[in-house]
Amino acid sequence: MKRETENTLLLLVGISIAMITVTGAFTRYVKPGLLPVLVASAVLLIGLALAAIVGDIRRGGPLEHGDHGEDVQGHSHRSGMVWLLLLPILVLIFVTPPALRPSAAAPSVTAVSNDVLNRAFPPIPPGRAPELSLPEVLMRQAQDTTDSLTNRTITVKGFVLNEAQGVDLGRIVIICCAADAQLARIHLRGPAAAQAAGLADNTWLLVEGEVKPEPRRPHTMVIPTFEATAVTRIDAPPNPYGYPR
Amino acid sequence: MEVLVFVLLAFAISATVLRKAVSNSAAFSTAGTVFCGVFVQAIPFLALGVVVSGLIAVFVSPERLARWLPRRPAVAVLVGGIGGAVLPGCECGSVPVGRRLFGETGAAGAAALTFMLAAPAINPVVLVATSVAFPGAPMMVVGRAAASLLTAVIMGWAWARWGRPEWVTRRLPRSVADTESRWVQFAEAARHDFLAAASYLVLGAAAAAALHVVVPRWVFDHLAAHLILGVVVMAALAVVLALCSEADAFVAASMTMVPLLPRLVFLVVGPAVDVKLFAMQAGMFGRAFAARFAPATFLVAIVSACAVGLLVLGGR
Numbered sequence: 001m002k003r004e005t006e007n008t009l010l011l012l013v014g015i016s017i018a019m020i021t022v023t024g025a026f027t028r029y030v031k032p033g034l035l036p037v038l039v040a041s042a043v044l045l046i047g048l049a050l051a052a053i054v055g056d057i058r059r060g061g062p063l064e065h066g067d068h069g070e071d072v073q074g075h076s077h078r079s080g081m082v083w084l085l086l087l088p089i090l091v092l093i094f095v096t097p098p099a100l101r102p103s104a105a106a107p108s109v110t111a112v113s114n115d116v117l118n119r120a121f122p123p124i125p126p127g128r129a130p131e132l133s134l135p136e137v138l139m140r141q142a143q144d145t146t147d148s149l150t151n152r153t154i155t156v157k158g159f160v161l162n163e164a165q166g167v168d169l170g171r172i173v174i175i176c177c178a179a180d181a182q183l184a185r186i187h188l189r190g191p192a193a194a195q196a197a198g199l200a201d202n203t204w205l206l207v208e209g210e211v212k213p214e215p216r217r218p219h220t221m222v223i224p225t226f227e228a229t230a231v232t233r234i235d236a237p238p239n240p241y242g243y244p245r
Numbered sequence: 246m247e248v249l250v251f252v253l254l255a256f257a258i259s260a261t262v263l264r265k266a267v268s269n270s271a272a273f274s275t276a277g278t279v280f281c282g283v284f285v286q287a288i289p290f291l292a293l294g295v296v297v298s299g300l301i302a303v304f305v306s307p308e309r310l311a312r313w314l315p316r317r318p319a320v321a322v323l324v325g326g327i328g329g330a331v332l333p334g335c336e337c338g339s340v341p342v343g344r345r346l347f348g349e350t351g352a353a354g355a356a357a358l359t360f361m362l363a364a365p366a367i368n369p370v371v372l373v374a375t376s377v378a379f380p381g382a383p384m385m386v387v388g389r390a391a392a393s394l395l396t397a398v399i400m401g402w403a404w405a406r407w408g409r410p411e412w413v414t415r416r417l418p419r420s421v422a423d424t425e426s427r428w429v430q431f432a433e434a435a436r437h438d439f440l441a442a443a444s445y446l447v448l449g450a451a452a453a454a455a456l457h458v459v460v461p462r463w464v465f466d467h468l469a470a471h472l473i474l475g476v477v478v479m480a481a482l483a484v485v486l487a488l489c490s491e492a493d494a495f496v497a498a499s500m501t502m503v504p505l506l507p508r509l510v511f512l513v514v515g516p517a518v519d520v521k522l523f524a525m526q527a528g529m530f531g532r533a534f535a536a537r538f539a540p541a542t543f544l545v546a547i548v549s550a551c552a553v554g555l556l557v558l559g560g561r
Contacts, residue, residue: 090256097273177283
């Protein structure tokens with residue numbers, strides 16, 4: 001592969017990272033906290049590519065390397081592989097795959113944990129019905145030694161999952177990137193659950209209610225039940241994932 | 246160059262059609278999203294890695310490194326392993342750094358490989374993430390650091406004893422003439438290492454994405470509480486899922502139906518060997534090297550994780 005083509009590919013990788021960062025599409029793939037380092041990497045890659053391109057032009061030709069024999073061999077070895085970089089460029093710029101859907105997330109979830117993980121959680125914020133993220137509800141239910149969820153009205157955001165036994169409220173949780181996505185879910189029951197029952201899958205809801213207290217059982221998967229008192233339909237949030245912290 | 250322009254134009258024209266096709270197929274959109282997830286999240290760590298490897302290319306010649314390290318290889322390997330604690334990042338960045346340290350002749354080869362294996366697992370960022378993920382089990386952090394360091398050191402000693410430099414077929418480009426400024430030397434090394442590592446990262450990310458779609462659900466549902474089966478399944482999952490070493494602790498913490506020992510195996514195997522690391526090692530060191538090094542690392546990592554785990558966790 002020619003050196004100019006390599007430089008162009010490097011420049012394009014930098015530009016594609018910059019593009020998904022600027023448009024916000026990167027939150028479909030990684031956690032939002034990576035924003036500053038993604039900007040820094042895009043700047044670095046574009047900088048390296050421009051430095052090589054500008055340097056070659058000023059020198060009037062590709063950089064001379066110390067020893068030609070080995071260098072030529074080294075290049076012919078990997079010249080084909082560098083074309084692979086075209087794949088992420090094309091996928092990120094032109095296809096930009098959508099955020100994960102519930103069917104794609106691994107079902108194992110922070111539902112119940114070994115007793116060694118139990119700890120005291122910080123108190124739930126004050127207010128009539130403070131909003132907690134769905135993964136936090138599951139973690140408090142499973143691991144909180146202070147039982148902060150008991151007799152406490154909270155608000156939870158999520159999408160509808162119609163199951164045979166009734167409606168579930170779901171949320172896709174990612175820790176670092178889309179590869180570790182998991183599906184968090186809670187059963188919707190109680191007086192207001194009927195309002196959610198007729199809705200299509202993936203309708204977004206804001207649900208108010210209480211988590212039904214349940215005894216903790218180690219080494220078993222228990223999906224907690226949410227006694228809903230009010231259900232509000234909302235638009236899908238711009239960033240569909242939930243984060244454990 | 247002409248080919249590149251042509252491909253870009255073709256994709257630009259067909260972008261809407263492609264986008265629709267991908268979002269209509271569940272398997273394609275999942276694979277695409279996981280691919281982007283693995284690739285995008287590795288890029289910052291790879292960028293950090295090539296900056297470090299560029300600096301090594303300028304300031305640390307293999308001869309100088311060999312002078313700094315203790316004369317006896319066995320001790321040098323230990324130093325390399327403990328030195329891994331200073332590179333904060335995950336495994337993608339440590340492969341180019343390890344390759345630079347390895348150098349042309351492999352003078353400090355064993356120590357460089359030990360550093361490459363130890364760095365992603367025992368640096369402070371990863372250990373803090375592990376302790377956050379397992380708040381009630383501080384022994385997981387101790388076990389992870391000890392077992393990963395043990396794996397790295399054993400592999401370093403094994404390389405010093407049995408390793409052959411001729412397995413490393415990929416050569417680094419000769420550093421540019423010394424007459425060039427240090428900045429040019431740095432930029433050239435970083436540019437080369439990024440292109441070489443990132444193109445193999447693409448291969449690894451694609452493999453991880455495909456396996457994500459293929460690995461059947463019941464593997465997760467039936468991750469048995471059986472100890473030995475759990476160890477084998479979790480070790481295989483660590484290779485297949487190719488998670489970042491800063492995230493794997495949280496995934497392991499969420500696999501609540503598995504005892505702690507198999508989860509420790511997951512945390513030790515993952516940063517040392519997985520599909521994307523195998524691809525990147527093949528790209529930067531050569532296929533003959535990766536085909537021997539990766540399976541050996543896999544076995545050593547399982548054995549040392551089990552040994553350390555039985556010691557500190559007692560088979561929980």
